[in-house]
Amino acid sequence: MPNETVYWEDVTEGMEIPPFVRKTGLMEWNRFAAANEEHFEYHMDHVAGKAMGFPNAIGMGNLRFAYLHNLLEDWAGEQGRVEVVGCQYRGMNEEHDTLTCWGQVVRKFVENGEHLVELHIGVRNQKGEETAPGRGVVVLPSRG
Amino acid sequence: MPDISEVAQELQAQIGKEYGRRVSLPVDKSSIRLWAIGTRWPEPPKRLYWDEEYAKKTPSQGIIAPPGFNPFAYHVDEERMQGPSSYGLLRTGEGNRGINAGGEATYHAPIRPGDVITSVSKIVEVSNLKTTRLGHSVFVITETRWTNQKDELVRVYRGMGMRY
Numbered sequence: 001m002p003n004e005t006v007y008w009e010d011v012t013e014g015m016e017i018p019p020f021v022r023k024t025g026l027m028e029w030n031r032f033a034a035a036n037e038e039h040f041e042y043h044m045d046h047v048a049g050k051a052m053g054f055p056n057a058i059g060m061g062n063l064r065f066a067y068l069h070n071l072l073e074d075w076a077g078e079q080g081r082v083e084v085v086g087c088q089y090r091g092m093n094e095e096h097d098t099l100t101c102w103g104q105v106v107r108k109f110v111e112n113g114e115h116l117v118e119l120h121i122g123v124r125n126q127k128g129e130e131t132a133p134g135r136g137v138v139v140l141p142s143r144g
Numbered sequence: 145m146p147d148i149s150e151v152a153q154e155l156q157a158q159i160g161k162e163y164g165r166r167v168s169l170p171v172d173k174s175s176i177r178l179w180a181i182g183t184r185w186p187e188p189p190k191r192l193y194w195d196e197e198y199a200k201k202t203p204s205q206g207i208i209a210p211p212g213f214n215p216f217a218y219h220v221d222e223e224r225m226q227g228p229s230s231y232g233l234l235r236t237g238e239g240n241r242g243i244n245a246g247g248e249a250t251y252h253a254p255i256r257p258g259d260v261i262t263s264v265s266k267i268v269e270v271s272n273l274k275t276t277r278l279g280h281s282v283f284v285i286t287e288t289r290w291t292n293q294k295d296e297l298v299r300v301y302r303g304m305g306m307r308y
Contacts, residue, residue: 089245
């Protein structure tokens with residue numbers, strides 16, 4: 001988790017932001033299920049997952065979406081804020097996957113007096129497969 | 145066997161109409177803490193989401209919910225099955241299955257403990273019939289707007305679902 005405040009003026013287009021990484025499995029999925037009331041058997045039980053045609057139980061798309069929020073939130077810090085988070089689900093989150101949420105700055109702009117940064121974001125697994133490409137926008141503090 | 149085109153027609157007829165209006169119970173600190181833990185495990189949750197004294201000294205001036213927080217979890221709601229995911233569910237065959245293809249959330253006012261969130265959804269777009277790996281499919285885009293008890297906009301979510 002980054003501790004230093006990132007200022008809008010220090011951001012350059014093309015720069016990558018620190019990743020948010022999680023190895024996921026039943027422990028992570030069950031904790032998220034408890035928070036989001038997302039108690040589907042195929043997220044909790046390998047037999048149920050196989051019955052649905054998956055390799056085993058699989059993780060929630062909503063958890064990857066939450067991880068992408070964490071990615072942007074960690075970078076923006078408490079002086080900034082997350083304005084937009086979006087993604088498309090393109091692949092599954094299987095047990096023991098290591099998910100790396102990544103972000104790359106594509107645009108800096110000022111709107112209604114706020115200093116904003118738009119990023120390409122996504123969630124890659126340990127095989128390098130992109131499972132949830134998307135877009136984010138954060139508001140960063142400005143040195144004025 | 146019902147044809148997916150019938151499901152598509154039902155969905156298209158609903159474009160622009162409100163469905164699934166929900167009003168949350170007042171958001172409590174425990175739900176916020178639970179979300180902060182569940183989305184960040186095994187790392188500890190951020191203090192902003194559970195330590196009021198700490199949170200008061202931040203720009204948020206008090207505990208807020210993390211962006212992405214769902215205020216409708218464990219809500220007692222008789223209308224859960226309303227909306228585009230329900231159309232065609234009483235049938236068998238094409239069009240009665242659906243997947244969440246993704247979406248984009250835009251955040252405005254933060255959610256604070258005690259807030260009561262109203263959610264209103266509508267279908268904004270229904271695709272023509274397409275052929276995907278899963279067979280004949282229809283893509284449905286919905287928009288869900290959340291407002292708080294002060295009528296401030298909290299979040300707008302545009303979601304894409306696929307029926308097949």
